[in-house]
Amino acid sequence: MSDAVRLDGVTKTYGSTTALADVSLTFEAGAVHALLGENGAGKSTLVKILSGLARPDRGTVTLFDQQVVFADRSSSSALGIETAFQEIPLVPDLSVADNLLLPNQPRRFGFLLDRKAARGQVAAIGNELEIEDIDPRTPVRELDLSLRQKVEITRAIARKPRLLILDEPTAALSKADVEWLGRRIQALKTAGTTVILVTHRMPEVHEFCGRMAILRNGRHVGSFAVGEISDEAVFKHIMGRSVQVTFPARNASPSSAQPLLSAKDLKAGRQLESVTLDIRPGEIVGVAALQGMGQLELFNALFGAERVLSGTILINGQRAHFAGPSDAIDVGIGYVPEDRKTQGLALNRSGTENASTPIVSEFSRLGVVDTATERARVDDAFCAVNLHPRALYQTAAEFSGGNQQKMVLAKWLLTNCRILLAFDPTRGVDVGTKHEIYGILRRFAEDGGGVLLHSTEVPELIGLCDHIAVLYRGRIAADLAHGEATEETVGAWMLGSGEHARAVA
Numbered sequence: 204m205s206d207a208v209r210l211d212g213v214t215k216t217y218g219s220t221t222a223l224a225d226v227s228l229t230f231e232a233g234a235v236h237a238l239l240g241e242n243g244a245g246k247s248t249l250v251k252i253l254s255g256l257a258r259p260d261r262g263t264v265t266l267f268d269q270q271v272v273f274a275d276r277s278s279s280s281a282l283g284i285e286t287a288f289q290e291i292p293l294v295p296d297l298s299v300a301d302n303l304l305l306p307n308q309p310r311r312f313g314f315l316l317d318r319k320a321a322r323g324q325v326a327a328i329g330n331e332l333e334i335e336d337i338d339p340r341t342p343v344r345e346l347d348l349s350l351r352q353k354v355e356i357t358r359a360i361a362r363k364p365r366l367l368i369l370d371e372p373t374a375a376l377s378k379a380d381v382e383w384l385g386r387r388i389q390a391l392k393t394a395g396t397t398v399i400l401v402t403h404r405m406p407e408v409h410e411f412c413g414r415m416a417i418l419r420n421g422r423h424v425g426s427f428a429v430g431e432i433s434d435e436a437v438f439k440h441i442m443g444r445s446v447q448v449t450f451p452a453r454n455a456s457p458s459s460a461q462p463l464l465s466a467k468d469l470k471a472g473r474q475l476e477s478v479t480l481d482i483r484p485g486e487i488v489g490v491a492a493l494q495g496m497g498q499l500e501l502f503n504a505l506f507g508a509e510r511v512l513s514g515t516i517l518i519n520g521q522r523a524h525f526a527g528p529s530d531a532i533d534v535g536i537g538y539v540p541e542d543r544k545t546q547g548l549a550l551n552r553s554g555t556e557n558a559s560t561p562i563v564s565e566f567s568r569l570g571v572v573d574t575a576t577e578r579a580r581v582d583d584a585f586c587a588v589n590l591h592p593r594a595l596y597q598t599a600a601e602f603s604g605g606n607q608q609k610m611v612l613a614k615w616l617l618t619n620c621r622i623l624l625a626f627d628p629t630r631g632v633d634v635g636t637k638h639e640i641y642g643i644l645r646r647f648a649e650d651g652g653g654v655l656l657h658s659t660e661v662p663e664l665i666g667l668c669d670h671i672a673v674l675y676r677g678r679i680a681a682d683l684a685h686g687e688a689t690e691e692t693v694g695a696w697m698l699g700s701g702e703h704a705r706a707v708a
């Protein structure tokens with residue numbers, strides 16, 4: 204079989220960073236390929252080169268037997284290459300429909316937008332690709348991260364590419380939408396489309412992909428058929444050492460100390476109906492839920508980022524009113540938000556400035572920042588999350604997706620907050636770092652802190668949490684103790700059928 208993609212000696216540097224070092228590899232046509240590697244390994248850089256967003260310093264790229272040098276994204280598009288990017292570049296103020304058709308909206312007389320034709324095209328896309336859950340008229344701004352990701356993927360697939368590249372598409376997708384993507388990939392494979400899927404999740408590699416290519420530190424360390432080598436061997440190639448994914452030990456006895464935070468009958472936003480829960484020192488409390496069950500409103504409300512419609516929040520037994528996040532930060536709450544890009548980081552600022560934002564006053568005298576002390580403190584936090592020291596100086600924009608996530612986490616570790624709200628903190632993070640984040644959360648709790656953790660990966664909640672509150676339609680359907688929570692029980696309650704499962708059991 205011929206190759207869809209062939210790279211020969213491709214090197215790409217950014218300043219002193221070598222993102223890709225002399226990479227030579229091929230992706231066979233008509234197959235689904237996983238592209239694996241730890242955070243910063245060079246996956247997105249490779250994706251950008253294939254999509255015309257970055258140019259190699261050296262080496263050649265051959266696509267469908269044609270050597271190419273792309274000037275921009277549209278020249279790769281013209282060759283039948285479409286990409287759903289990790290950093291979703293949709294236009295927030297335009298509707299879903301406009302985003303799907305951009306930049307090729309149907310026009311009359313060459314310039315007038317043909318609304319009727321556009322509606323027809325979008326309806327056809329919606330039918331074919333099963334996106335009934337998204338109203339095409341909605342401005343993208345109003346969609347949550349998961350649906351925005353779905354629109355981004357749909358946009359790429361709708362153009363019927365010969366080569367479809369998906370850069371960590373499932374990091375932000377809900378479970379149902381991961382299944383949706385599985386069906387889409389299957390259909391593309393049947394049609395003979397070549398697919399490259401960047402992911403950190405091995406189950407998806409097994410389910411969707413036939414082959415895998417692994418990058419480490421910008422180098423190609425090998426390509427394999429899926430199933431040819433064990434997952435441990437894959438991790439070893441990814442990390443350059445063996446890793447075992449285990450969860451840190453928990454203190455078995457449930458805490459009876461006074462809660463650090465209590466929510467009583469909390470109602471907020473459109474989806475959070477009524478939630479009562481406590482976070483005690485030493486605890487990691489899990490929140491399991493399918494997408495849109497009120498978890499986002501819960502986290503935002505506890506951080507003062509969403510108005511509480513009714514109910515109360517107590518901090519150390521005292522009633523709290525948050526006019527905004529700064530009030531929440533003042534009483535010792537930290538928040539790793541869902542969307543690190545818009546809420547977590549200032550992309551054009553250095554890692555040091557980003558991480559020290561909440562505590563910069565500690566290093567300032569009369570408005571002058573003592574940068575040496577600031578840097579030393581941030582450096583400690585970056586070490587804790589295994590972030591490269593150059594993050595101290597470089598801007599957040601220059602970091603890979605997973606490394607940006609670590610930066611947000613480091614920022615809150617620095618504040619000495621006692622309550623950490625962590626919304627899917629391991630999203631897009633490689634296996635090694637995931638492991639480190641588990642340890643960080645557990646140590647945070649052991650040091651007397653309390654964590655509220657939402658994760659889209661149920662095994663992660665089961666492995667890590669002291670108990671798990673399952674949200675269903677804005678209410679806690681079940682609060683499962685560590686021993687009671689299995690993938691089946693949590694899953695049943697997430698789907699609203701836990702009572703039924705309990706009756707059967």
Ligand SMILES: Nc1ncnc2c1ncn2[C@@H]1O[C@H](COP(=O)(O)OP(=O)(O)OP(=O)(O)O)[C@@H](O)[C@H]1O
Nearest residue numbers: 217222242243244245246247248601602603604605
């Ligand atoms: N615009 C840029 N300026 C400077 N350095 C960059 C830039 N883009 C990427 N890099 C660096 O190149 C390296 C590879 O980054 P890349 O985004 O390709 O990683 P990745 O494998 O996609 O990681 P992740 O899993 O975290 O998304 C990283 O060290 C990153 O910091």
Ligand SMILES: [Mg+2]
Nearest residue numbers: 247289603604
């Ligand atoms: Mg990336």
